[in-house]
Amino acid sequence: MSSEIFVWPFNLGLYFILIYSVVRSTVWFRNLSRPDKLRLQRGFFGIPFMQSIKEIFMESLLHRRIFKKNFVLGYMHMSLAFGWFLLIVFGTIEADFFGEKHLNPPSHAIFFRAFNPDHGAVGLARAYTHLMDFLLAFILSGLLLAVIKRFIPSMMGMKKTTKHTWSDRTALLSLWLIFPSRLLAESFTCGTYGSGGFLTGNLGAALASFLPAAEIAPWFWWLYSLALGTFFFLLPVTRYFHIPIELLLIFMRNSGITTGDKSSSYTEVQTHACSSCGVCIGVCQMSYAAGINDIQSAYFIKGLRSDRDIAAITANCLMCGRCEEACPVGIELGPMRLIERRQGERPDTAKRFLERYSLTGRRSTIERESTQSYGYLVREEAESADVLFFAGCMTHLTPSVISAMKKIMESAGVRYRFMDEQGGVCCGRPLMLAGRDREARELINHNSDIIWKSGARILVTSCPICYKIFRESYYLEARVMHHSEFINLLIEEGSLRLGYLHRKVVYHDPCELGRGSGIYEEPRAVISYVAELQAVPEEGTMSLCCGGSLGNLTLSSGKRALIAADAARSLTMSSPDELITACPLCKKTFGQATGTRVSDIAELVAAALPKPVKKSRGRPARVTTKSLNHG
Amino acid sequence: MKGASKHVIVAGGGVAGMEAAGSLAEMGYRVTLIEKGQDPGGHLLQWHALFPDRRPAEEVRGYLRKRLNHENISVITSTVVEKIRHHGHDVIVNLSGGTEERADAVIVATGFDLFDAHRKEEYGYGIYDNVITAAELEEMFSMGKVAKADGTLPSRVGFVHCVGSRDEKVSNNHCSKVCCVTAVKQAIEVRKMLPACEVFCFYMDMRMYGPYYEELYRESQEVHNINYIRGKVSEASVNISNRLVIKVEDTLAGRPLKMEVDLMVLMVGMEMSKQGAGLAVASGLETGVNRFLETGDHHYGNNVSRMKGVFYAGTCTAPMNITDTISHARAAVTETVRYLNGR
Amino acid sequence: MSVRQANRFGFGINQSRQINYDTSDRKVRDYVTLREPSFRLCFACGGCSATCTAGEHISFNLRRMITLIRRGEIDLLRDEVTRCMLCGKCMLVCPRGVNTRNVVAMTAEAIRKLDRNEL
Missing domain, CATH: 3.50.50.60 (FAD/NAD(P)-binding domain)
Incomplete structure (x- = not known):
């Protein structure tokens, strides 16, 4: 029976997908940068490899992260992935153990029952058959959930799921057909021979009682083989390609490869590792607060995969980072979008088509022209100071923050210089968010020059947007601190005497400070020191975006207002006296969106200063020297 | 004196409220003026001189005070109208402090707040x-x-x-x-x-x-x-x-x-006054996108609300100067009288 | 007599200073308006140009830029549009909610396309 012709759709599909995967992986590997190649090679023979195996087991098979978020969804994924995995493993053992010979071709395990119709009548073999039936039932239960999810997403707690392409649909249909056709094929065969476990045996007997089982069985074996073959053939052009690619992603990530700032094999792998699960859509404020449902990361990645023109999708994102935080696959969605924003215009359709099927996995672009030029900026004379205070563009529109910072620093006796008191030059982060790194570099150089010449050892900024770029893209000797960190330092060092305000407040993590720079603790420590800090529904890594983000160039003010109102509602649910933030842009945005008083953390601290403010100019700058000795 | 027994409540003792109360009293209606402050006068109390001729604001204040000085008018100060509802032929008004007042008609003249x-x-x-x-x-x-x-x-x-x-x-x-x-x-x-x-x-x-x-x-x-x-x-x-x-x-x-x-x-x-906005929400009176009270018709029903027996006077409907406020209050009185006579 | 002829005769007449609204090219305006509809909302208050960091240093004036685009006078803007730092202060100031940053970005894009005859 081994020469049965019906196994060939399966065989062809399997060989195709294996060869395709090997070729594709090889190309990706070849296109990796030298350091990344070394990382991967080192990672393959070390601890990262063990980590990857563990992660693959926990995430790709058991789907632990999805489980945590949504039990039913987790079960669905687990039963399909882990169930199928076990079915293959146990099937292979079964074929090896009970089959005619060892080291069979894969088809022997997959179509074991077709080749051994009367197997498993007694003893261990019978128990094993029950086990195989159990695994099939396990998968089928997950499949049932998948069908429900597809047609009634709300029943699975999914608000939004992504739309399918025709290839997705065909692949999905073949995927769905695989297990029911196996069930029926096995049942009919078992019905004919009176074999089988609790599922296939009983169902087979029932079916055989009124149907010509022997004649029908081959048809279902054909269907089973065809479904598998079709699924494998379609795999590379569908979302289901993520299943094998995710394994590769896990190896690469654990080896220490990161997205970086250019398109690379790693971005390609991430593109294909997206399962379009839709978690990113569910957490996207632009979706649930502003009703925009076609720009989320799942669609962005899908656009990258299908190589459509996605400039509009790419631009229309707050870059708040919530989706990246929630992504069960761990795709670096923010950096991916920034890379796309950096791209110039795309080559013409014919070239794109050729590139897409050339297996190189690389897409060429026309280099973006430098659109901006800042040759007009005058180099300023720098005064020296221990602490340099850079308010930031936006902060000039929230003068209460500036005046609060002045009061705090004067009260603590900090010898500081106000770098942009008369208006400064933009930090460059907004340009970078728009994908214009080269232009941003001009501004970075300009500001760096001033900072270096000042000889400052601490650079304090009131704007998280500036903070992020100062830390990440400026080459500075000075320690960069957001004012919440700086105030915390002043408190810890005992330089700042503060009273306690009897106010209930909530804290909003600005995107660029929290998710963007990992600063969660310091602001909370400062606030708790002077007032009663209450918890809010979504905080820390999943905190909301105020909607004012500079990361989005195209979002209208009306839509921004919807997002702001929704976020403000969530933040002020406990009716606090005050909503505290640490970003001038968030302050401005929330100021319009809520009746609750909105203040910056610096204002709150300034309010807790003893009154009247003691003039303490000329006092030595204790803070700066102390902090830098161990900083 | 056909309307001698008819009672009208005027909510708000600013320019519009004082003028409306004065006009109605003059026509023989019984008027209760409800003022949230200690004295009627509204924003005009803080003004020194008026445009366009820079005449002293006191002259207009004097005129309005004289209008209130009528036996048909009773003034309740330090009180706010919290809710208006229609009941049969009457309009019932809830006042701060928990009391209720009955009237045949109400003129809302809650005015404006200065932008904070x-x-x-x-x-x-x-x-x-x-x-x-x-x-x-x-x-x-x-x-x-x-x-x-x-x-x-x-x-x-x-x-x-x-x-x-x-x-x-x-x-x-x-x-x-x-x-x-x-x-x-x-x-x-x-x-x-x-x-x-x-x-x-x-x-x-x-x-x-x-x-x-x-x-x-x-x-x-x-x-x-x-x-x-x-x-x-x-x-x-x-x-x-x-x-x-x-x-x-x-x-x-x-x-x-x-x-x-x-x-x-x-x-x-x-801006629409906070008190007026609260009254509108509590009473189901419609407000426009600019948050001021929405009138029945922008051209010929500019004093009319969509609640029977409730009329609007002055800046609770839109920003306006003193001249226009006084005219608007008189128009509100005309509408109120027409309603009361036709009932 | 055309301008060129006039020049030949030595009158020194330069091209007309008038904005000829009937012949001016408003493709850039249409391009920007289509992609950033809030472009239409500007009422030329000058808040953006007052707060602008770049405008303090050099001729960069978003308010004037928008007016000139509306009139089809884009020659003056070619260099100017490159000076914006996209910092977004103007966006926070604008009383009409114009998405100013995207207006700049779209104008730059439109002019690039215009110069390549792609508009």
Whole structure:
């Protein structure tokens, strides 16, 4: 029976997908940068490899992260992935153990029952058959959930799921057909021979009682083989390609490869590792607060995969980072979008088509022209100071923050210089968010020059947007601190005497400070020191975006207002006296969106200063020297 | 005296409420005027002189007080109308303090609130000492001295138009109508009080819509040498010598302009009053996108609400000046009488 | 007599200073308006140009830029549009809620396309 012709759709599909995967992986590997190649090679023979195996087991098979978020969804994924995995493993053992010979071709395990119709009548073999039936039932239960999810997403707690392409649909249909056709094929065969476990045996007997089982069985074996073959053939052009690619992603990530700032094999792998699960859509404020449902990361990645023109999708994102935080696959969605924003215009359709099927996995672009030029900026004379205070563009529109910072620093006796008191030059982060790194570099150089010449050892900024770029893209000797960190330092060092305000407040993590720079603790420590800090529904890594983000160039003010109102509602649910933030842009945005008083953390601290403010100019700058000795 | 027994409640004792109460009483109706403050008079109480002729506000206050001095009018002060509902032929009014009043009709004249200048943080109100509102300048006029916070005299004063009006950022797209001419009037008064002081108005458009307004504008240039710069002030800061620095674009010159001033006056606009808004929500009275009360028809039903027996007078429906408020109140009385007679 | 002829005769007449609204090219305006509809909302208050950091240093004036685009006078803007730092202060100031940053970005894009005859 081994020469049965019906196994060939399966065989062809399997060989195709294996060869395709090997070729594709090889190309990706070849296109990796030298350091990344070394990382991967080192990672393959070390601890990262063990980590990857563990992660693959926990995430790709058991789907632990999805489980945590949504039990039913987790079960669905687990039963399909882990169930199928076990079915293959146990099937292979079964074929090896009970089959005619060892080291069979894969088809022997997959179509074991077709080749051994009367197997498993007694003893261990019978128990094993029950086990195989159990695994099939396990998968089928997950499949049932998948069908429900597809047609009634709300029943699975999914608000939004992504739309399918025709290839997705065909692949999905073949995927769905695989297990029911196996069930029926096995049942009919078992019905004919009176074999089988609790599922296939009983169902087979029932079916055989009124149907010509022997004649029908081959048809279902054909269907089973065809479904598998079709699924494998379609795999590379569908979302289901993520299943094998995710394994590769896990190896690469654990080896220490990161997205970086250019398109690379790693971005390609991430593109294909997206399962379009839709978690990113569910957490996207632009979706649930502003009703925009076609720009989320799942669609962005899908656009990258299908190589459509996605400039509009790419631009229309707050870059708040919530989706990246929630992504069960761990795709670096923010950096991916920034890379796309950096791209110039795309080559013409014919070239794109050729590139897409050339297996190189690389897409060429026309280099973006430098659109901006800042040759007009005058180099300023720098005064020296221990602490340099850079308010930031936006902060000039929230003068209460500036005046609060002045009061705090004067009260603590900090010898500081106000770098942009008369208006400064933009930090460059907004340009970078728009994908214009080269232009941003001009501004970075300009500001760096001033900072270096000042000889400052601490650079304090009131704007998280500036903070992020100062830390990440400026080459500075000075320690960069957001004012919440700086105030915390002043408190810890005992330089700042503060009273306690009897106010209930909530804290909003600005995107660029929290998710963007990992600063969660310091602001909370400062606030708790002077007032009663209450918890809010979504905080820390999943905190909301105020909607004012500079990361989005195209979002209208009306839509921004919807997002702001929704976020403000969530933040002020406990009716606090005050909503505290640490970003001038968030302050401005929330100021319009809520009746609750909105203040910056610096204002709150300034309010807790003893009154009247003691003039303490000329006092030595204790803070700066102390902090830098161990900083 | 057909209406002798009919009772009308007027909610709000500002210009509109006082005029409406006076007119109704004169016609023989029994009127109860409910005023939230200690005395009727509304915003007019804080005003020193009125545009366009700079007559003392006291003259108009006197006229209105006399109107209230009628046996048919009873005034309840320190009380707020919280809810209005229709019941059979009556209108029932809930007052703060838990009491209820019955009436045959109600005129809502809850007026306006001045825009809270703190909300326009970039102008530094509440942060810098010498940033004041138009209402605060008017108080200075009443006291007879325009001075900086430290008591010294300003040598340059800047008026910032459209603060809280025509500004999507504070959810007010509407024009408050009266601030332009108020700025011109106040600019002249500053110059008259302090002849050595330079005065600048920063405007987006000069909306001189009423009789003798344009003439006042002309006089301000011709006689009082007021300077006008067309541009919206974006922000203010203080420099080392503690003077305010205004940032604006001189849009007619096409270049950004920076100017030091000693005193910056914010021409705060009109918003639906908080009390009126609360009343509207509690009573189910409709409000427009500008949050003022929505009238039955913008052209011929401008005093009519959509609740039977409830009429509107004055700035609870839209920003307007005193002249228009008094006319609007009289029109509300006409509508009320027509309703009461036809019932 | 055309301008060129006039020049030949030595009158020194330069091209007309008038904005000829009937012949001016408003493709850039249409391009920007289509992609950033809030472009239409500008009422030329000058708030953006007052707060602008770049405008303090050099001729960069968004208010004037918008007016000129509306009139089809884009020659003056070619260099100017490159000077914006996209910092977004103007966006926070604008009383009409114009998405100013995207207006700049779209104008730059439109002019690039215009110069390549792609508009």
